[in-house]
Amino acid sequence: MKSVIGISLFSFFAIVASDDVYKLETKYIDVPIDHFSYTSDATFKLRYLINDTHHDKGGPIFFYTGNEGNINSFAQNTGFIFDIAEPFDALIVFAEHRFYGESMPFGNQSYVSPKNLGYLTSQQALADFVYVIDHLQNEYKSRWNGKKLPVIAFGGSYGGMLSAYIRMKYPASVLGAIASSAPIWQFNGLTPCEDFYRITTGVYASYSPKCANTIKNSWKAIRSFTQTPDNKKNLTSLWKLCNTPSTSDDIDKLVGWYSEILVNMAMVNYPYPTNFLTNLPAYPILQFCSTLDSYTWSDDYSLLKSIGDSLQIYTNYTKSAKCNDINETSSNVGESGWDFQACTEMVMPMCSVDSDMFENAAWDFNKYTNDCSKNFNVRPRSQNEPILEYGGKDISTASNIVFSNGLLDPWSSGGVLRRINDNIKIVVLPDGAHHYDLRGKNDEDTSSVKMVRSFHAKEIKRWLKKYYENYAQVHVI
């Protein structure tokens, strides 16, 4: 069994580049802890990063709606915004999501209980962002004769969901949104629960059916091999684990850790080395499968050895790791925050079935909520909450949003890939991974990502043109 909570994680942002490529100034702004009641007037300091090098006159604010992690990590992995800031005379802002990075509403008490952590919701985060935008529009209006700068939201993954949502809910604050790899349809009843692992399997199989098949065989091998204490120790050595798994819960956790790595490699299967999730070579799945396919295996032991060796592509590409900690994916605050969100609003049903390469796992909402209760002392109020809040499939009234998805990204399962209306654009990168289009340009870039990026720029230009034309009509008493 996989960790039900584990599989709903987008990613873990443990790595922050030591040398920042993109320079930003760090600022803080006081925002209400609770935008939607008046039970208290408490505020906290929300962090945002800003670069106004290229900003001029009525140039827009390019506003990244921060995800479930330290905002620095996103700023350093969203070079697209920096690449297009100059031609647009844009002000660059990366706003941190509350309860991540340094933006802790209750300091080091933020995570102690739902009494505090309960204010970690997407709606509160959107209201934070609207607050920051208003502040910036006031601060910079003197550069444009007192007028209100237009805002373009950008976001990838959960951040992409937020950029789409902020345009839908606060269209007066945000003119348009580039929502990259935003699985806004990964909710109850909107997408078959098996799609996520089906797509992941397809990525591996497209490199090598043999590789996918070896993986498919590995789950049973782990389960049967680890029946004895000796073999548990053997696996610890084969997979270079820091601790020997002893209970069946430990084995579940190990399986969860392993499948998450497989998913993560698909997410960041970029054509050049990156350090977004961890240090990785170009096309990590190609590397992983090439290594795996080079082994021959005949029993559980040799199968698990081949997997263990191949996993090092992901776990130890820099050859600096001493051992693999299977708790690592939940060791940092960012992750446990997302787990809480997944236990409240962001319930994203997932399952694996016979036809994919993962261990079978049904979607069991009952077990899911019990785990939530155990881990966080909360339960989702309803699986349908995000659908009521954000409209589910019915987003026909939305406008000025580009939904982009890499078709080799597991999260494209919940992406908007179908025409909605004339004012929502759907673009796909047939060979793209998770929010690849938001990354800075690179010599190894595919032709599809170049096309998509120029499409984004063209759309932004179109939205802005209309804004400047209509400004006088809207902003009058």
Added chain:
Amino acid sequence: MKSVIGISLFSFFAIVASDDVYKLETKYIDVPIDHFSYTSDATFKLRYLINDTHHDKGGPIFFYTGNEGNINSFAQNTGFIFDIAEPFDALIVFAEHRFYGESMPFGNQSYVSPKNLGYLTSQQALADFVYVIDHLQNEYKSRWNGKKLPVIAFGGSYGGMLSAYIRMKYPASVLGAIASSAPIWQFNGLTPCEDFYRITTGVYASYSPKCANTIKNSWKAIRSFTQTPDNKKNLTSLWKLCNTPSTSDDIDKLVGWYSEILVNMAMVNYPYPTNFLTNLPAYPILQFCSTLDSYTWSDDYSLLKSIGDSLQIYTNYTKSAKCNDINETSSNVGESGWDFQACTEMVMPMCSVDSDMFENAAWDFNKYTNDCSKNFNVRPRSQNEPILEYGGKDISTASNIVFSNGLLDPWSSGGVLRRINDNIKIVVLPDGAHHYDLRGKNDEDTSSVKMVRSFHAKEIKRWLKKYYENYAQVHVI
């Protein structure tokens, strides 16, 4: 000085008709106290009224978004919905606004402090309504092969604001909205603060310039006449007050009570007798001004006597009142709830100037917030909060809303009277009062209200036609 808080009241709904004309079943539904956090899983019972006599198959839900008062009062004064339910096969629902009527989140402790009362916000109310709608759509889907019934929101005054807002914020839940006399632009910087009293003055002056002039002279008369204790007693007798005003605060309160009556008569200046705010004759302003004009006055005493006698049109039309309680306008829960809302989100700047018939009063936000702090132990976070939340003048992305306003309604000052886009319709009743169009049909109805009501019906029909045509496109996995 008028009570600054007093003037921002929409109305006071002390009167509930003893014999209900419109029959509805009372139901209750458990809704979360806080939709926007997970700090607690507490719920409360929200009341709604329902009538499914005419509902059939895919017929829409006509959903009244309750105002700042007991929902019964609105149900009995919104006959338009009942009048058109049959031809539309519609299910009729009136949902009560939290913290009003019976919908008390903390029972009789709901109003004790901002710790409880702080959950009285428009956003929470909208989320309540979305919750009720979802519940009803599930409950009634069997009548239409499991499909989702379309919802048309209706509302007048603050309820009209909510019906427009719910369409803007939750377009997947609400197909369209009839927002009658909804002053969504009565916020900071969107409308000149003097418009409200300017319009009210115009209504009186249109009946009789002499009447408006007498009123204009009365403020100074009150102030100078009540300098002595004897004259305070004389005024008590002239105006049939229950208690003699003694302090200057009492005189301020008296002035606030009197100007509120003048405003209220303009709001409910309907062409036939009504009992919405209180028992009143047809065209109460005509009655009031006819009476007032029949007097000749030469000094403060005779002027105040003529006003006192004329006010009886409003205060004692049924000849059953013993005396006038100048606290009456804030004696019931509904009002104090609205005062709280006006002290948090709903800050609506108003002022009176030389050119209107009211006592001069500047808009003094500082004094306003101090009064709020004194009365409720809260302060508005910012005058701009509702503008950030609901877009202010920039509602260009909204659709399927009819904004109707009576031009003789003081609240038309903050109404949407200007073209926004092709999908928002602006209609006016040149001779109409406050949400007159939502009332049931009457032999005395003006031709303009008949036209507006048939316009509403035509728009609803158009929205529904499109919904039924597009249903299959949206509601698929």
